[in-house]
Amino acid sequence: MSPIQPTQIKPKNFKFVKANAMERLPFEDNTFDFVFQRYMFTGCIKKKWPDLINEIVRVLKPGGFLEVSFRPSKMFDLGPATQHLFNGLTELLEQGGLDSDIYQKLDNYLQNQGQLENIKKEVKQWCKV
Template sequence: MCQLRLNTQHNYLTKVVCDGRLVYDKNIVLGENSRVLDSGTGTGIWATELANEVPDSVKIYASDVSNSEFPPTHPPNVHFSLASVTSLPREWSNKFDFVNQRFLFGALLVEEWPVALSEMYRVLKPGGAIQLIEMEPRFPVPETPKTSQIMKVTKEATDGLGLHIYVAENLAELTKGAGFVDIVDETKRLPLGKSWGEIGLQGAVAIGGAYRNTGALLVKNGICSSREAHDRLVDDVLKEWDEYGTHFPCKLVCARKPV
């Protein structure tokens, strides 16, 4: 189910954030023998789809702290490995032409973000580029009661863990702080619910599913009384999205390591 949700989320984000492209910046050409990293890859779907678009000689590395979502089969030029975005292998220094990192806003601690950015910088070749995509899980339009409530309880739980779920706002600044240049900072829109048609339904599966997955944490921390109560809240949130055609902001940051 998690694989299905993550792969639905991939199709959705590719469409609504990257205008249907895996690599948003049209100036980036991944030619023969290029090296690409998908950091925090999840199911590896971005990496495996990229393999179909680039020459076979392009080596695509897909890394994550967990291999639980790695696919059973994949193209031969995609290499899966275990690595944290905060401590990529030493031998990867100056290795990659392009690094993609997407949707780790619920995964990294406040103090881990600058480390992750400096690791991406280290493993890029001079002139190499990054693509970062992170949802801003606040400022929904319109802001409706149940959506406000789920944002509030989720923030309370993630604050308790020291996670930086509002990192999207600081993404360009963090990128600059790590030494990147030519920073392009765009705000895209995540449409949610059936009034947006098929894409809004995909968004509800992806983002609503992510909220549903936080249920156990919220109950454990005493923020929600039970899984059933949390599930009911998520159901009400999904109804609001269907009714009001809600959308959330999402940041897309592209940048380069200086030559």
């Protein structure tokens, strides 16, 4: 998050909170009706995903809505140079303890969390240019 946040365009009932979900979010249990988390695949190591999901669910009200969004780590119909680049990136992520295929496993983490219901996974293929 940028250290400078916009002030002229934000609603009056809104404030930016900088926090680390890998430690503890600075909110009480059951605070939010809706939690949106995206692009965390480069910010969470493999073994910490269950902890991260638990922390997000902790601040979600019962009956609340959780939306998790990722850019898929598998791209389709890549040319040889792009495929080589993508393979190198995947290798770097894995060496750093990150899970380059988290989008394939996330629904299992959510199911195993135990408090979530009606889990739906939607995968969209990137457009070909």
